Amino acid sequence: MDGPLHERIAADLRHRIASGDLAIGSALPSESQLCDQWGASRAPVRQALAALRADGLIGGGQGKPPVVRSTAVSQPFETFLSFSRWARDLGRTPGQRTIEIARRAVSPEAAEALSLSEGEPVVELLRLRLLDGVPVMIERTTFVWPVGRLLFDHDCDTGSIFAYLSGQGVDLARGRHVIDAVNADPTDAELLEIPAGAALLRERRHTSSAAGEPIEYSDDRYRPDAVSFTVENSQQARPALLRTQGLVS
Amino acid sequence: MDGPLHERIAADLRHRIASGDLAIGSALPSESQLCDQWGASRAPVRQALAALRADGLIGGGQGKPPVVRSTAVSQPFETFLSFSRWARDLGRTPGQRTIEIARRAVSPEAAEALSLSEGEPVVELLRLRLLDGVPVMIERTTFVWPVGRLLFDHDCDTGSIFAYLSGQGVDLARGRHVIDAVNADPTDAELLEIPAGAALLRERRHTSSAAGEPIEYSDDRYRPDAVSFTVENSQQARPALLRTQGLVS
DNA sequence: CCACATAACTTGTCATGACAGGTACGGTGC
DNA sequence: GCACCGTACCTGTCATGACAAGTTATGTGG
Numbered sequence: 001m002d003g004p005l006h007e008r009i010a011a012d013l014r015h016r017i018a019s020g021d022l023a024i025g026s027a028l029p030s031e032s033q034l035c036d037q038w039g040a041s042r043a044p045v046r047q048a049l050a051a052l053r054a055d056g057l058i059g060g061g062q063g064k065p066p067v068v069r070s071t072a073v074s075q076p077f078e079t080f081l082s083f084s085r086w087a088r089d090l091g092r093t094p095g096q097r098t099i100e101i102a103r104r105a106v107s108p109e110a111a112e113a114l115s116l117s118e119g120e121p122v123v124e125l126l127r128l129r130l131l132d133g134v135p136v137m138i139e140r141t142t143f144v145w146p147v148g149r150l151l152f153d154h155d156c157d158t159g160s161i162f163a164y165l166s167g168q169g170v171d172l173a174r175g176r177h178v179i180d181a182v183n184a185d186p187t188d189a190e191l192l193e194i195p196a197g198a199a200l201l202r203e204r205r206h207t208s209s210a211a212g213e214p215i216e217y218s219d220d221r222y223r224p225d226a227v228s229f230t231v232e233n234s235q236q237a238r239p240a241l242l243r244t245q246g247l248v249s
Numbered sequence: 250m251d252g253p254l255h256e257r258i259a260a261d262l263r264h265r266i267a268s269g270d271l272a273i274g275s276a277l278p279s280e281s282q283l284c285d286q287w288g289a290s291r292a293p294v295r296q297a298l299a300a301l302r303a304d305g306l307i308g309g310g311q312g313k314p315p316v317v318r319s320t321a322v323s324q325p326f327e328t329f330l331s332f333s334r335w336a337r338d339l340g341r342t343p344g345q346r347t348i349e350i351a352r353r354a355v356s357p358e359a360a361e362a363l364s365l366s367e368g369e370p371v372v373e374l375l376r377l378r379l380l381d382g383v384p385v386m387i388e389r390t391t392f393v394w395p396v397g398r399l400l401f402d403h404d405c406d407t408g409s410i411f412a413y414l415s416g417q418g419v420d421l422a423r424g425r426h427v428i429d430a431v432n433a434d435p436t437d438a439e440l441l442e443i444p445a446g447a448a449l450l451r452e453r454r455h456t457s458s459a460a461g462e463p464i465e466y467s468d469d470r471y472r473p474d475a476v477s478f479t480v481e482n483s484q485q486a487r488p489a490l491l492r493t494q495g496l497v498s
Numbered sequence: 499c500c501a502c503a504t505a506a507c508t509t510g511t512c513a514t515g516a517c518a519g520g521t522a523c524g525g526t527g528c
Numbered sequence: 529g530c531a532c533c534g535t536a537c538c539t540g541t542c543a544t545g546a547c548a549a550g551t552t553a554t555g556t557g558g
Contacts, residue, residue, distance in 0.1 A: 004541060030508060041543045046509090054303060062509050063550035080482060180477035181430035181448040199430040199448035202473075224451075228429035229478070233329060253511060279538060290513045295539090311539050312520035 006044035009034065010051045017057060017068055027065040028058060081172055081207065083129050083137065084160035095130030098156040099191070103148070110142040113206055113217035123148025127156065128191050135192050136226035141218040148216075172215060176206040179229060182221065192223055199224060255293035258283065259300045266306060266317055276314040277307060330421060330456065332378050332386065333409035344379030347405040348440070352397070359391040362455055362466035372397025376405065377440050384441050385475040390467040397465075421464060425455040428478060431470065441472055448473060 016022045029037070034045045049066060052058045060066035080086075087094035106114065106122040116122070122142050129137040143151065147170055154164050162172065182202045189196040200221040207216045222228075265271045278286070283294045298315060301307045309315040329335075336343035355363065355371040365371070371391050378386040392400065396419055403413050414421065431451045438445040450471040456464045471477075 006541080032508080043542055043544095047541085050299075060509085061550080063507085063552080065508065080480070175480075175482050177480040177482075178477050179428060179450070179479070180473035181450040182473065183432075183446070183448045197432070197446055199432045201428070201430040201450075224429035224431065228427050230428070231329070231424075231426040233424050233426075255511080281538080292512055292514095296511085309539085310520080312522080312537085314538065 004044070005038070005040055006047035006051070009038055009040070009044060010048035013048060013052060014057070017052075022068050024068050027060075027067055030065050080175060080177065080205075082160050082162035083139075085162070087131055092131050093133070095133060096157055097128045097130070099126040099128060101125045101151060101156060103145075106142065110217050113204075114142065114144055114214040116144070116214075121145045123151060125151065125156065125161075131226065134226070135223070137220055137222045138188055138191050139218060139220045141216055143216045144214060170215065171209050172207050174208050178204045178206075180204075181224075184221070188221055192221075194223060201228065203229075253293070254287070254289055255296035255300070258287055258289070258293060259297035262297060262301060263306070266301075271317050273317050276309075276316055279314045329426065330424060331409050331411035332388075334411070336380055341380050342382075344382060345406055346377045346379070348375040348377060350374050350400060350405060352394075355391065359466050362453075363391065363393055363463040365393070365463075370394050372400060374400065374405065374410075380475065383475070384472070386469055386471045387437055387440050388467060388469045390465055392465045393463060419464065420458050421456050423457050427453045427455075429453075430473075433470070437470055441470075443472060450477065452478075 013022070013028070022028060028034075028049075031042055031045050031049070034040075034048075035042055038045070049058065053066070058066040058068055083096075084094040102124050103121055104124060105119050106116050107124075108118065110116070110122065110124075111118055111120070114122070122145055125139070125141045125143070125148075127139045127141070128135055129139055142148075147165065150165065150168050150170070151161065154161070165172065180202050182200055184192065184194055184196055184198045184200050186196055188194075188200060189198065192200075201224045203218075203220045203222070205216070205218040205220060206214065207218075208214050262271070262277070271277060277283075277298075280291055280294050280298070283289075283297075284291055287294070298307065302315070307315040307317055332345075333343040351373050352370055353373060354368045355365050356373075357367065359365070359371065359373075360367055360369070363371070371394055374388070374390040374392070374397075376388045376390070377384055378388055391397075396414065399414065399417050399419070400410065403410070411421065429451050431449055433441065433443060433445055433447045433449050435445055437443075437449060438447065441449075450473045452467075452469045452471070454465070454467040454469060456466075458464055
């Protein structure tokens with residue numbers, strides 16, 4: 001009862017795949033069957049299938065009905081911005097424990113990331129993220145003041161910060177994510193319940209508005225036995241992960 | 250004079266964008282104009298435009314003709330498969346030192362990755378990769394035997410293995426890359442000239458042919474101060490990096 | 499029993515036509 | 529001069545119809 005027909009068809013198929021109604025490896029209904037079910041022509045049906053194909057949910061080729069390839073691959077943008085959203089798409093229960101939220105002068109590292117002058121006020125948030133109750137990630141986020149101040153009116157342990165800020169009119173449009181590895185410092189080790197010095201997967205996230213104004217900078221550290229990053233690529237479909245080079249000291 | 254009509258239209262537009270004929274920021278011909286130019290209906294024209302849009306080459310919205318957004322879309326595929334190619338694209342000099350190349354029975358981990366039975370012969374390659382003479386990555390690759398055997402006729406210290414295998418008719422069409430972090434073991438530490446236990450960025454690479462037959466499996470460990478991975482994403486163009494979940498023990 | 503040809507089914511591609519909704523521009527009334 | 533409105537144009541969406549090309553199952557002849 002919402003948007004265009006092809007979106008409704010795609011949403012329905014997504015739902016049926018996520019719910020297990022259409023098991024992985026099984027064939028989808030043929031185009032003509034979908035046309036009958038929806039009383040639609042082939043155009044919207046094919047558009048819906050193309051959308052799922054672009055998301056890597058289904059595969060298959062000419063002459064064969066499409067096949068369910070993977071169960072959960074959601075919109076990578078929101079997925080990458082919102083831990084809560086990502087966890088729920090996976091069927092897991094996200095959790096969080098806010099260790100501290102503070103207004104203080106910006107740190108040198110964040111100042112460079114956010115293009116701020118030294119000493120400007122920002123909001124720093126330190127959160128422990130849980131998956132089904134297990135600590136898997138520690139998040140050190142710095143928000144620019146105009147955005148971060150909104151967080152003091154929000155219970156950070158309850159909902160998704162990303163969803164909350166979106167509702168407040170903050171447009172998180174672009175993100176840059178630098179992925180590397182670090183050894184756990186004592187704080188990391190204690191909160192993540194791992195030995196000090198263990199290797200952690202780190203994602204440094206720069207999020208900015210559509211206009212390019214910096215919004216937040218975050219240093220997220222994952223337990224590598226709990227979370228990893230995956231890239232799928234083929235010669236045809238174009239992925240967007242780049243291997244970049246840091247300083248070679 | 251090749252493939253389907255929509256591919257020819259897309260290829261022509263790509264070419265005109267790359268050549269600068271259609272400058273960045275300028276508007277593309279409208280759909281009806283393209284229909285006239287090609288004597289085609291709107292279906293193939295729209296399919297071509299959708300392809301460019303998926304590549305992030307063009308943007309725009311309802312009511313307005315599409316606008317050229319970017320001129321270049323890098324081919325991350327080869328970049329991700331070939332260390333040599335990547336380094337040269339960056340203007341660096343790639344180097345390599347082959348520590349050992351051996352034919353032996355497949356290890357349990359590689360057996361699962363390559364869908365081989367235990368005990369089957371494979372070719373294992375251990376290489377140290379250099380950037381401007383500095384060790385930055387250690388590569389433990391397992392090739393299935395039919396492919397790996399070709400490597401004994403090749404000087405692994407000279408050229409790109411990827412380029413060599415491509416020339417031999419091996420089609421490396423699809424790749425899956427799982428990125429996480431590990432502590433350096435004694436071998437890693439010695440070869441990469443870092444302390445034992447240091448955090449390393451690990452990429453486990455599964456490469457397969459277009460038909461889906463496994464070709465190689467590799468465990469690559471990067472010095473995180475030398476190499477990191479970067480993702481750029483925006484709400485419009487859809488990137489292909491996924492955050493996936495491992496076992497939470 | 500097996501190899502092979504055929505038929506049914508499926509997706510890929512494309513033409514034609516139509517309407518809805520957004521944008522941009524010019525003209526009109528104030 | 530300025531706000532407002534209508535019109536022309538554009539893209540988004542969808543129906544209908546058709547043919548090409550690939551896959552699968554079936555049936556037939558050897």
